[in-house]
Amino acid sequence: MNPLVAPEASRHRDARCALSVNVNKVALLRNTRHLGIPSVMRAAELCLLAGAQGITVHPRPDARHIRSEDVHELAALLKTWPQAEYNIEGNPTQNLMDFVRALRPQQVTFVPDSEDQFTSDHGWNLPADMARLRPLIAECKALGVRVSLFMDPLPLAMPLVAELGADRIELYTETYASAYGTPRQAEVLAGFTATANAALAVGLGINAGHDLSRDNLTTFLREVPGVQEVSIGHALIADALELGYTETVREYQRAIQRAYSL
């Protein structure tokens, strides 16, 4: 087990870094017809069978991809997978808390998106957002739900996250993904490493996600300490169109293993 990983409760705590597959994009394709294909449930099941340690959804208020019934059906599926975790992402000032209260997933990730956000593109603004986050975090914790806050790589914000009572951060990795393979890569990664160290120093767990891929994943995990979970959707589902869910999940698991094998 990675000694840098914070010792809070997790259903997959023996994994070096858990892979949670985000199935938003399966729903996006399905929603362009009324035929129910591709099936979000089947996708989740195949990913879990192939070794994914969790499933992530981000039900947006406009239901452009994941719909309320998907969130509920996936919760029922995850109950039959005791080793796997369900991570529901969203803005707790919009539609997220209804799902939390009804379903009590293992984890929620609070994301500060607007109602019509194209895709997530920034983390919480602390201390400005603290007053409205504090009671929502407390409610989730009282329900037994782990709370992760979607954050930009800002080391000085980590003590504020801990002070709010959140369990983890999810590092917003788009800036890393777009710098990967360019001369900016080392400098950008240094910001993530500093933020991860600051998070670990105040007892926070660390997740990461957005535009991670089987190309850029290994380097990120090799350089950034203590990452417990990556949630990956867009690139993984795109890969699955070519390789199938099973081979794709195995490829991502190999990319994770490579990070710890040298």
Ligand SMILES: CC(=O)[C@@H](O)[C@H](O)COP(=O)(O)O
């Ligand atoms: C928080 C995060 O980075 C992901 O949930 C991302 O927002 C995926 O959402 P879309 O699939 O709608 O782009």
Ligand SMILES: NCC(=O)COP(=O)(O)O
């Ligand atoms: N939390 C990030 C996530 O779930 C998936 O993001 P992406 O891989 O679709 O960019």
